Amino acid sequence: MPNNAATAAARLSCAPMMDWTDRHCRVLHRQLSREVLLYTEMVTSAALVRGGAVHLLAFSPQEHPVALQLGGSDPRELAAAARLGQEAGYAEINLNVGCPSDRVQSGSFGAVLMQEPALVADCVAAMRASVDVPVTVKCRIGVDDQVPQDVLPDFLARIVAVGCERVTIHARMAWLQGLSPKQNREVPPLDYPLVMKMKEYFPNLHISLNGGVTTLKEAAGFLEMGLDGVMIGRAAYHTPADILCDADRVIFGKDQGTTAEEAARAMLPYIEAHVSAGGKLAQVTRHMLGLFTGRPGARAWRRLLSEGAHRPGAGPDLVEQALAQIVPQARHAS
Structure with a gap:
């Protein structure tokens, strides 16, 4: 670096x-x-x-x-x-x-x-x-x-x-x-x-x-x-x-941006590797609870992750289920 x-x-x-x-x-x-x-x-x-x-x-x-x-x-x-x-x-x-x-x-x-x-x-x-x-x-x-x-x-x-x-x-x-x-x-x-x-x-x-x-x-x-x-x-x-x-x-003048949905999906391989190595899903998803704050479906997203991430065997599938609760929105420009 x-x-x-x-x-x-x-x-x-x-x-x-x-x-x-x-x-x-x-x-x-x-x-x-x-x-x-x-x-x-x-x-x-x-x-x-x-x-x-x-x-x-x-x-x-x-x-x-x-x-x-x-x-x-x-x-x-x-x-x-x-x-x-x-x-x-x-x-x-x-x-x-x-x-x-x-x-x-x-x-x-x-x-x-x-x-x-x-x-x-x-x-x-x-x-x-x-x-x-x-x-x-x-x-x-x-x-x-x-x-x-x-x-x-x-x-x-x-x-x-x-x-x-x-x-x-x-x-x-x-x-x-x-x-x-x-x-x-x-x-x-x-x-x-x-x-x-x-x-x-x-x-x-x-x-x-x-x-x-x-x-x-x-x-x-x-x-x-x-x-x-x-x-x-x-x-x-x-x-x-x-x-x-x-x-x-x-802030940086780059021709790039992302969405919360894209970020959540980009986390899935990382989550899979973490869980496969013996880590707990909740160790990762506790940081993701506010990802959709203010969006339709955000409450269901938080509930599914909060209640399910601690359960034995919880993994990327639970995140996919929670993502399905989020109402899609168009990418916004700034």
């Missing part, structure tokens, strides 16, 4: 989300869009380097371009984990400086690192020295009582100084105490103008915006305003067809 593949794809990306963006989810998203950049769930450097859990790096070649997100705060350990990621074939290594969960805080990484920009810079420098693929950062605008207008420019300046060329900014503060991870995605107000200001301050830094973007039209609007990329999380997961079916045309 060429080094610039992830950077070109970062014009639109699907956010790394714990328990959601596993390899099965990413294969589905790749059926919907050939171009968008996909991210793994966060993998801790300790699990890879100290725990030897290299199975966490497994993915399918068809997922490309796909990036590995790492969590950690030890520069040497992150460098070793980044090497493992590059050897596994990932097109980018991303450092998580945005997750506010208690578990992440207890490990001294994630959003708490917004309070230690010098350490983050050391981590990025060590990772960059160990791999040839891009090393990127996903961060918040600040945490707790920090003043984002002051801390964010300093944070970015430090990672730019050690060679970071691409960053994704979640445009919310994170509260490390008193708010759940869910509340941290919803309660602190979004500050899109501050992210736009960072693009003025750092014109050569590739800046993607994350947080609150729920439609392809919104994403295109931010790109037109001068940002380099947009990262979409929950909307891309819950209503993937709405975000991804036309992404290649609308």
Whole structure:
């Protein structure tokens, strides 16, 4: 995978989300869009380097371009984990400086690192020295009582100084105490103008915006305003067809698009291989439940998969039965 593949794809990306963006989810998203950049769930450097859990790096070649997100705060350990990621074939290594969960805080990484920009810079420098693929950062605008207008420019300046060329900014503060991870995605107000200001301050830094973007039209609007990329999380997961079916045309200018039906059928060989290897149908189809949201027949689709995918012997035939419940529609143009 060429080094610039992830950077070109970062014009639109699907956010790394714990328990959601596993390899099965990413294969589905790749059926919907050939171009968008996909991210793994966060993998801790300790699990890879100290725990030897290299199975966490497994993915399918068809997922490309796909990036590995790492969590950690030890520069040497992150460098070793980044090497493992590059050897596994990932097109980018991303450092998580945005997750506010208690578990992440207890490990001294994630959003708490917004309070230690010098350490983050050391981590990025060590990772960059160990791999040839891009090393990127996903961060918040600040945490707790920090003043984002002051801390964010300093944070970015430090990672730019050690060679970071691409960053994704979640445009919310994170509260490390008193708010759940869910509340941290919803309660602190979004500050899109501050992210736009960072693009003025750092014109050569590739800046993607994350947080609150729920439609392809919104994403295109931010790109037109001068940002380099947009990262979409929950909307891309819950209503993937709405975000991804036309992404290649609308965002990347390609003469291609797909439909939810085409994507579902394209998953059938993957599902067959997964089930034949001893996997469970539900491990794949749990990511497909929102594929037809808003379409006639969507409720029956969800019901058949939800009720049947856990049963012994369930396989591609059940997906075919569920597809038969969907009322066909003409391919729409954007």
